[in-house]
Amino acid sequence: MTGPIPPERGRSRRSALLVLCAGILMIILDGTIVNVALPSIQRDLAFSQSGLTWVVNSYLIAFGSLLLLAGRLGDRFGGKRVFVTGLAVFTAASALCGLAANPAMLIAARFLQGAGGALTSAVGLGMIVTLFPEPGEQAKAIGAYSFVGSAGASLGVIGGGVLTQVLSWHWIFFVNLPIGAVAAFFAIRVLDGPDRSAAGPDRTAQGNDVTGSLLVTSALMVGVYTIVKAADFGWASAHTLGLGAVSIVLLAGFVLRQRQAAFPLLPLRILRSRTVSGANLVQALMVAAMIGFQFLFALYLQHVLGFDAVRTGLGFLPITLAIGLFALVLSARLNARFGVRRVLLASLVLLGAGLAALSRIPLDSHYFSYLMPVLVLLGIGAGLALPAVTTLAMSGATPDDSGLVSGLANTTQQVGGALGLAVLSTLATSRSGALAARGASAAAALTGGFRLAFGVGAGLMAVAFVLAATILRQRAQRGPAAVAVRIPDDQPQATSV
Numbered sequence: 001m002t003g004p005i006p007p008e009r010g011r012s013r014r015s016a017l018l019v020l021c022a023g024i025l026m027i028i029l030d031g032t033i034v035n036v037a038l039p040s041i042q043r044d045l046a047f048s049q050s051g052l053t054w055v056v057n058s059y060l061i062a063f064g065s066l067l068l069l070a071g072r073l074g075d076r077f078g079g080k081r082v083f084v085t086g087l088a089v090f091t092a093a094s095a096l097c098g099l100a101a102n103p104a105m106l107i108a109a110r111f112l113q114g115a116g117g118a119l120t121s122a123v124g125l126g127m128i129v130t131l132f133p134e135p136g137e138q139a140k141a142i143g144a145y146s147f148v149g150s151a152g153a154s155l156g157v158i159g160g161g162v163l164t165q166v167l168s169w170h171w172i173f174f175v176n177l178p179i180g181a182v183a184a185f186f187a188i189r190v191l192d193g194p195d196r197s198a199a200g201p202d203r204t205a206q207g208n209d210v211t212g213s214l215l216v217t218s219a220l221m222v223g224v225y226t227i228v229k230a231a232d233f234g235w236a237s238a239h240t241l242g243l244g245a246v247s248i249v250l251l252a253g254f255v256l257r258q259r260q261a262a263f264p265l266l267p268l269r270i271l272r273s274r275t276v277s278g279a280n281l282v283q284a285l286m287v288a289a290m291i292g293f294q295f296l297f298a299l300y301l302q303h304v305l306g307f308d309a310v311r312t313g314l315g316f317l318p319i320t321l322a323i324g325l326f327a328l329v330l331s332a333r334l335n336a337r338f339g340v341r342r343v344l345l346a347s348l349v350l351l352g353a354g355l356a357a358l359s360r361i362p363l364d365s366h367y368f369s370y371l372m373p374v375l376v377l378l379g380i381g382a383g384l385a386l387p388a389v390t391t392l393a394m395s396g397a398t399p400d401d402s403g404l405v406s407g408l409a410n411t412t413q414q415v416g417g418a419l420g421l422a423v424l425s426t427l428a429t430s431r432s433g434a435l436a437a438r439g440a441s442a443a444a445a446l447t448g449g450f451r452l453a454f455g456v457g458a459g460l461m462a463v464a465f466v467l468a469a470t471i472l473r474q475r476a477q478r479g480p481a482a483v484a485v486r487i488p489d490d491q492p493q494a495t496s497v
Helices: 013-032 038-045 054-077 079-099 103-131 135-166 176-190 201-206 210-233 238-260 274-303 309-315 317-338 340-358 367-393 402-437 442-471
Strands: 482-485 493-496
Touching: 013 079, 013 103, 013 135, 013 176, 038 054, 038 103, 054 079, 054 103, 054 210, 054 402, 079 103, 079 176, 103 135, 103 402, 135 309, 135 317, 135 367, 210 238, 210 402, 274 309, 274 340, 274 367, 274 402, 274 442, 309 317, 309 367, 317 340, 317 367, 340 367, 340 442, 367 402, 402 442
Parallel strands: none
Antiparallel strands: 482 493
16 A cells, blocks of 8 residues: 655645545535435426436436446556546536436436546545555544445435525536536645556556456446336336346356456456455445435425425434444444444444334324434444445455455445335335225325335345354454455455454
């Protein structure tokens, strides 16, 4: 790992961390900020009900399918270069979104936003790990990154509600312009690191695994598209099964290519690490449940409790504050004291308990007496879980493949989130429809659907707990010490907690 940013150049690692987190926060916010504004967008641009979903899906498909390729580009051409390019693309696309005059323009601009977001997010975590090799400082830096990732989604709901109601939906995109410009300016001045493209003739001669890049990008794009459209066609439909088979064939071709390529896009030795692969799997289940929760809970507040856009956004404030306190202040200390694995297991219990409580939500639930304590519980769990699982997912990353491992972790998040959103929203809709057909009131039918979805989310957390308890058998020393993680290809690597 590289050392600190050279002091003679006047660049501190804390400034670099702030810039990286600011850029990533802008990307994360945009993943959820549109949710509250969708009704306004539908009215102004005359979206059909089915077409409206593509305001979210076009962003999600581009983001999730390009992360792995973007991470490898960061390893080859330099994380700073890819990060700044991603910010530029994302900011320009945001302007196009705000100026959109018809559905086609907005959907295309959202796809471009997703591509820029993938470039920025894929390399951000790898750069943070490289900038902070020391155990204690790395734990705090990952805590800050995890806060951005987990609280950013909730902050997006808050910001989307306020901007939409006070100004207009256009401003949920225009607000990115000054933020993106400032972040890019400081990224150019503050971020440092070796220029990968000039790292030597051997690296330059390696080239890119073009075939592997096309295969994995196509596989993920088809796979994410299949997931988000399964709600429309049904999970057992010929459309879903056929596209799912295509995605699996493309993914199998990618794996075969990685076994044969001299310089593969994704060295399979990374996946042979029990800790890395297990952490990514646990993360996928955890994110699937929480992204589904964030989407459905916003609908519950609006359609059952009658909250407006601003009150819906403010309703997420308890979980956001709890995430901030535990991710930024307490997670590093608890990880050092008890070990990353134990903290992860405890946090999964908290998350499962919170979702289980929501699965029994009363029809006439009161926000302050019932919902707010549950949100605080979920915030504590998320604030502890994400730093822990991120540390494990990035274990064994070297300066040469930190972008790739970062891209893999982010890909896991996006694909897991897409799957969770599609499955949980489909279950909620189906259950609500069945209850309405039996004569239940609109509020009772909706509440019944939400209960089922939250219960399934609690089940996903239970599966994640079992996997973490059985697969992640890492032993951590107490105190701020490095943890040896066995990477089965060459030799043990060290990751810090």
